[in-house]
Amino acid sequence: MGVVISLDEGKQRDASVKPLVENTKADMERVNQLILSKAGSDVAMIPEVANHLISSGGKRLRPMLTLASATMFGYRGEAHVKLATSVEFMHTATLLHDDVVDESDLRRGRSTARMIWGNQASVLVGDFLLGQAFKMMVEVGSLEALDVLSTAASVIAEGEVLQLSVAKNMETTEDDYLSVIRAKTAALFSAACEVGPIVAGVSKAERNALRSYGMNLGLAFQLIDDVLDYGGSAKDLGKNVGDDFREGKITLPVVLAYRRGSESERAFWRDAIESGQTDDAALEKAMGLITKHGSLKDTTARAEHYASIARDALAPLPDSAEKSALLEVIAFCLDRAS
């Protein structure tokens, strides 16, 4: 899953997400309270594990998207706060399960829950948060919102299984990879944005616009995340350069470098990704090949393509502070790579 970026990362990125943060500030306080209360349980291990992840300093981009997508249509009720919290819980549950699936030791520079409390607690607390997310959605009582979010839950899990199937297979095409990230990352961005207009009770056209915005923003977000893994720094991202490589993860920079490479270069990639030869020397060579073939530049160009679609999706909507904030967030997702 995409890594959530913390606020203190740099002036430019900060500037482009600031309007959304400011716009959703009051509602996000209520989201944060609801997160703490719904992650509570008499079973002490549940808040311990949940708070470990929740307090890890993520920006909570997804719930902010839900809030702005509702208030931009004049919504003034309570439902968007519960749905935004549900979205964040779905995301947190996915992270907990992902760390088990990926056997990760670190997330955002801190030990993962599974390293501290074991795989067992990570699986089960994830299940608990997912259950709490559904309960909150049911409280809201919108069958349309429930439909969008439960479909997203299935699609995300399906995407994660698909990722397992393509894992360590260097014949993965760009389209295969797009199917994976569309499901595992972009589907939740899309659902987070679509439930806003649903609770606001506006027309199908607005719903479609927000859904399309979210989907394409999510694709751009994930592609830039992939770029950062070969070009960011651990301080910025909370993970180390080359983590994806060391885990044998296939991302677009790798897909492009492999397909554009010579026979001997392709043999190198197979040894690395399929056979696990991913030491520091191999990482250095991988970075060289990725640079040689312009993979990061072109992955960024692909991200810009989806960013443009996201921008145009919002274009027909009337001007508002929220619309401006959502347009700025597109720049935020792209600027992370600069």
Added chain:
Amino acid sequence: MGVVISLDEGKQRDASVKPLVENTKADMERVNQLILSKAGSDVAMIPEVANHLISSGGKRLRPMLTLASATMFGYRGEAHVKLATSVEFMHTATLLHDDVVDESDLRRGRSTARMIWGNQASVLVGDFLLGQAFKMMVEVGSLEALDVLSTAASVIAEGEVLQLSVAKNMETTEDDYLSVIRAKTAALFSAACEVGPIVAGVSKAERNALRSYGMNLGLAFQLIDDVLDYGGSAKDLGKNVGDDFREGKITLPVVLAYRRGSESERAFWRDAIESGQTDDAALEKAMGLITKHGSLKDTTARAEHYASIARDALAPLPDSAEKSALLEVIAFCLDRAS
């Protein structure tokens, strides 16, 4: 989770579940079709893993309970088939995650999914089935049924985490243990029964009756399951005598033997359950202590207590084929231990 019993186990047990099987036969065919279709996916690993577990010969007691709980009130629509399938998917998802949490190698005498496809696939296919379950519930469109089942999902996960916390702690009281099985087993039985009267649109009194029946049936079912683990045979149960012991699981027979034992017996239990000394000699000694203190007999008596509550819960309802079948199933759950 409780092990689902296959049909070919013995005449007496067979006789007491037969009325429910007969009564729900036509609807169960539609449930089975829906199971196959909703466990389908273009991602080939999903139906592979799901069908492995689905085809393992469980009796599907839970979906039969949902079906009978709806038709006993004259319900003739389609919703109960979808809800019954959702209940079975929730159960299957729990089994997949349980096998990861328990690090189990065998379930019902076959290799677990995690042994064949790995922990990763078990976690993610479980998530997918849970997502599909929620999608089907949303299709049914009853917010009351959604409330009952999403609450059950949270409670089940909470119960599993609670079980982790009490695991290997010999100071666990009978009440602690009851809290665990109420959440991890009985809550789903209860929800499976409660959604029947909900879709049938009958009164709160009938809903309460079926919820109480399901909860107490589930407690009796799990307690007998615990007894069988120290007294059944692998052929009957699809697991070996002493599996719970070898895994260091605390169940009621162990709680009772420990609390009734001498100081030296309690030291033995701590060495076994808390420190993992559970070889064959230890199992033999444990069986001896359990017999000495009448733990199996008294656990069965506790099960009969809950069975009585389940019976009385249904008593005020008008006579029907379904009511008789549900009453017979109580005997089925108890007879397994005889």
